[in-house]
Amino acid sequence: xxxxxxxxxxxxxxxxxxxELYLTNEAYEVHKFYNGTDALAWLKEExxxxxxxxxMLPDMSGFTICQKIRENQNFPIIMLTAKDEEIDxxxxxxxxxDDYMTKPFRPLELxxxxxxxxxxxxxxxxxxxxxxxxxxxxxxxxxxRRDHTCTLDEKPLALTPTEFSILWSLCKNRGEVVSSDRLFxxxxxxxYYSSNNNxxxxxxxxxxxKMHDSSEKPRxxxxxxxxxxxIE
Amino acid sequence: xxxxxxxxxxxxxxxxxxxELYLTNEAYEVHKFYNGTDALAWLKEExxxxxxxxxMLPDMSGFTICQKIRENQNFPIIMLTAKDEEIDxxxxxxxxxDDYMTKPFRPLELxxxxxxxxxxxxxxxxxxxxxxxxxxxxxxxxxxRRDHTCTLDEKPLALTPTEFSILWSLCKNRGEVVSSDRLFxxxxxxxYYSSNNNxxxxxxxxxxxKMHDSSEKPRxxxxxxxxxxxIE
DNA sequence: AGATTTCTTCACAAAACTTTTAAGCTTTTT
DNA sequence: AAAAAGCTTAAAAGTTTTGTGAAGAAATCT
Numbered sequence: 001x002x003x004x005x006x007x008x009x010x011x012x013x014x015x016x017x018x019x020e021l022y023l024t025n026e027a028y029e030v031h032k033f034y035n036g037t038d039a040l041a042w043l044k045e046e047x048x049x050x051x052x053x054x055x056m057l058p059d060m061s062g063f064t065i066c067q068k069i070r071e072n073q074n075f076p077i078i079m080l081t082a083k084d085e086e087i088d089x090x091x092x093x094x095x096x097x098d099d100y101m102t103k104p105f106r107p108l109e110l111x112x113x114x115x116x117x118x119x120x121x122x123x124x125x126x127x128x129x130x131x132x133x134x135x136x137x138x139x140x141x142x143x144x145r146r147d148h149t150c151t152l153d154e155k156p157l158a159l160t161p162t163e164f165s166i167l168w169s170l171c172k173n174r175g176e177v178v179s180s181d182r183l184f185x186x187x188x189x190x191x192y193y194s195s196n197n198n199x200x201x202x203x204x205x206x207x208x209x210k211m212h213d214s215s216e217k218p219r220x221x222x223x224x225x226x227x228x229x230x231i232e
Numbered sequence: 233x234x235x236x237x238x239x240x241x242x243x244x245x246x247x248x249x250x251x252e253l254y255l256t257n258e259a260y261e262v263h264k265f266y267n268g269t270d271a272l273a274w275l276k277e278e279x280x281x282x283x284x285x286x287x288m289l290p291d292m293s294g295f296t297i298c299q300k301i302r303e304n305q306n307f308p309i310i311m312l313t314a315k316d317e318e319i320d321x322x323x324x325x326x327x328x329x330d331d332y333m334t335k336p337f338r339p340l341e342l343x344x345x346x347x348x349x350x351x352x353x354x355x356x357x358x359x360x361x362x363x364x365x366x367x368x369x370x371x372x373x374x375x376x377r378r379d380h381t382c383t384l385d386e387k388p389l390a391l392t393p394t395e396f397s398i399l400w401s402l403c404k405n406r407g408e409v410v411s412s413d414r415l416f417x418x419x420x421x422x423x424y425y426s427s428n429n430n431x432x433x434x435x436x437x438x439x440x441x442k443m444h445d446s447s448e449k450p451r452x453x454x455x456x457x458x459x460x461x462x463i464e
Numbered sequence: 465a466g467a468t469t470t471c472t473t474c475a476c477a478a479a480a481c482t483t484t485t486a487a488g489c490t491t492t493t494t
Numbered sequence: 495a496a497a498a499a500g501c502t503t504a505a506a507a508g509t510t511t512t513g514t515g516a517a518g519a520a521a522t523c524t
Contacts, residue, residue, distance in 0.1 A: 018302070018328055025306045106330050108308065108353060160470055177380045199472055201512065215513065225480065226393035226511070227380050392481055430501085431483055437502065447502060455501070457491065471520070482509070490501070 004118055005046070008032045009039045009065065010054035010080065015103070019052060022107045023114070036060040040068060047073065050118055052110070053097075054080045066096045076117035080105070136171045138231060141211075141220060143171050152211055162187060163207050166200070170221065170231045179228035204229060236350055237278070240264045241271045241297065242286040242312065247335070251284060254339045255346065268292040272300060279305065282350055284342070285329075286312045295328075302328040308349035312337070341411060341459050348408035368403040370463060373443075373452060375403050384443055394419060395439050398432070402453065402463045411460035436461060 006028045010016040013034060020030045031048065033039040036057045051069065055062040066077055079100040098120075099113050134146040143150045145168060150157040159167065169186040170178055178186075180200050204221060207213075213220050220231050238260045242248040245266060252262045263280065265271040268289045283301065285294040298309055311332040330352075331345050366378040372385045377400060382389040391399065401418040402410055410418075412432050436453060439445075445452050452463050 021302050021328070022306060025302075025304060106352075107328065108306065108330055111306070162471070175379050197473065198512080202472075202514090205513070223512075224380055230379065394482070429484070433501065434483075434503085437504095458500070465524100467522100467524075469520105469522070471518105473518080474516090475514105477512100477514080479512070480509105481511080482507105484507070485505090486503100488501105488503080491499085493498070494496085 003027055003029050004049040005029045007048040007051040009036065011035060011057050018107060022111055026111060036065050039065060048075060050076045050114060052078045056082060070096045076121045078113060078117060138171060138174060143168060157210055163203055166203050167207055170229060175232050177224045177228045177230045235259055235261050236281040237261045239280040239283040241268065243267060243289050250339060254343055258343060268297050271297060281307055282346060283309045285309060288314065298328045308353050310345060310349060338458060344409040344459050351408060370403060370406060375400060389442055394435055398435050399439055402461060406463055409456045409460045409462045
């Protein structure tokens, strides 16, 4: 791809300018904005080949822009996050994005990632996004989102709505650690986002009870200390 | 890279000469200037592979040179700052430098960083390498940031969060020395920045224990005396 | 409304992890 | 060769995270 069009949004002027400088040196066409509103307005008229978004913007979250973009477009997005923001929060919320970097970052590394994403995108552009399933089976455990049922070794599991959501989130992200923050976000949504209680732990306990799973040597829901829970 | 061309600008003659000495010993081609004007003049004619710039110069700030360079070039820049300029640490990085060191510094560490930057730069510039940003494999050692697992010769390694972060940082910077300060910054973030204890050393020991690695003849985590640790 | 189920909070115990401390060892410098 | 600086080790002390039981609040059902 020659002279890809790149959208850069960051309210810290120096950083935005710096990124622009580096990208321009690499012969990219840079469109730079210091706030989300202007960026969104521009996005209505034009479509970049890639976007670099800061998470913290004065008028809106970079996540919001990311979501808006994903509503109808599929080009790569790289998010910039502050170092002090908890890493779980980042991984939890950067799902719509294709990559992220923590500030302060090495400009050259950003360039490298921009190039990598552009390569990846042009390469797999044709490949469709993963289709979402309604039923997941994990060794004896069957969970169905459509009719909201769950069975374990053929026997039905009666789950409460919250329990079901948590288990669904874990199954959907099978093999990955899902942090408490992430679970909270998945189940309760962004507005109730606060993880300063052990609500999730209690639900996990109930889930494990109903699944006859122990906390020490669990068959399904495993505790990843200091990180979260996972099912493999 | 053989015989990289390196620009050194520092008005303190002893320091500039010292840096030149060390770099020359490493077979680099050094171009040394005691002020910014001469350096900029030289930059109009030639292009180095890397630059080491002092922040405090008699005629202009090192940042100015840095910015001038960044107007049309992308080679790595390492800034030298006085110890008391705490804020400049960040500003230096964000204004276009790729690394920085506070004076007084250990010459060996500067060399390590020069090498690291050169390696990184060539790495970034080499042909398309479809690398997985979340999973690194180093001869038998596999570390995955996404599912937070680590295996050594197929066998799972149970790591604590801190151990995991340290090992990740070392693997991510594979081949280059990571100083204790750098590790501290990577793992704990800037707010807890203080390296006047041997916390890291203890974690390194635990890591080596779990990896069945010895400190005398380590397979993975190697001690680079006076500088830090590295994995190759 | 009253009963039932579900969800959240709290306090405390247990487990796991991190940091500190201190002593011994190795490398580098003087 | 002695001194200084840096690294390793081990164990104790401190902290954080997770698990559990029980109780009260909120929602749902009858």
